[in-house]
Amino acid sequence: MKAAVIGASGLIGGHIVDTLIKSGFISEIVLLVRKELDISSQKVRQIHVDFQNETSFRNALSGVDVVFCSIGTTQAKVKGDLVAYRKVDYDIPVNAAAYAASQGCKHFLLVSSVGADARASNFYLKIKGEVEDAVLSTSIPFISIFRPSMLLGQRNEFRLGERIGQALMKSLSFLIPSRYKPIDAKAVASAMVVAALKMEQPSKNILEYKDMVSLLANRTGDSVQ
Numbered sequence: 001m002k003a004a005v006i007g008a009s010g011l012i013g014g015h016i017v018d019t020l021i022k023s024g025f026i027s028e029i030v031l032l033v034r035k036e037l038d039i040s041s042q043k044v045r046q047i048h049v050d051f052q053n054e055t056s057f058r059n060a061l062s063g064v065d066v067v068f069c070s071i072g073t074t075q076a077k078v079k080g081d082l083v084a085y086r087k088v089d090y091d092i093p094v095n096a097a098a099y100a101a102s103q104g105c106k107h108f109l110l111v112s113s114v115g116a117d118a119r120a121s122n123f124y125l126k127i128k129g130e131v132e133d134a135v136l137s138t139s140i141p142f143i144s145i146f147r148p149s150m151l152l153g154q155r156n157e158f159r160l161g162e163r164i165g166q167a168l169m170k171s172l173s174f175l176i177p178s179r180y181k182p183i184d185a186k187a188v189a190s191a192m193v194v195a196a197l198k199m200e201q202p203s204k205n206i207l208e209y210k211d212m213v214s215l216l217a218n219r220t221g222d223s224v225q
Contacts, residue, residue, distance in 0.1 A: 004030040004064040007071030015189030016068050032060050058099040066196045067100045069093045070111040097135040107142035109192050114149045141202035144195045153185035179208045191215045
């Protein structure tokens with residue numbers, strides 16, 4: 001299969017790329033990027049995309065069977081500009097799904113967030129919910145939406161609040177309801193790749209912590225911490 005990854009420079013996206021490179025089922029990996037990444041693999045082809053240009057964006061998804069979308073930003077990165085935030089967190093994944101559908105994509109896999117709800121008062125959760133609704137409304141036959149809570153793992157950039165939160169959540173994980181348990185970003189990426197390779201009957205699914213754990217356990221017999 002030919003896979004595309006949007007958000008390959010991020011925490012989950014980087015692990016998705018690593019996992020796809022190792023997969024014998026994936027023949028080509030197309031990375032939609034704004035600037036080239038330091039990735040060396042004959043499987044990988046990087047395409048510079050202007051995500052605000054429909055032709056550029058749509059053409060980059062030509063012939064792709066599976067699309068992994070894990071793109072996202074933070075209010076710190078956009079300096080509190082909510083319009084700029086929405087252009088990344090809403091426009092890119094929603095347009096990606098629409099263009100992928102028009103190109104005959106079979107499976108679209110999206111990283112969302114636990115608690116995503118288009119009716120939420122929280123700005124972040126509201127956008128995530130709106131994205132989910134828009135993606136689910138497309139004609140793509142297989143759609144898998146992943147809703148992790150706190151992500152564990154080492155990002156390229158330092159986020160003090162997240163580091164503190166990771167330490168607290170990990171130590172108190174046994175007290176936290178399952179859907180809110182922290183999960184390693186690598187485990188989320190692995191679960192997404194497993195889901196991408198398990199296409200049977202067309203379906204549209206939302207997967208939270210337990211579902212991701214189950215996917216990985218059924219594949220390897222291991223548990224996720």
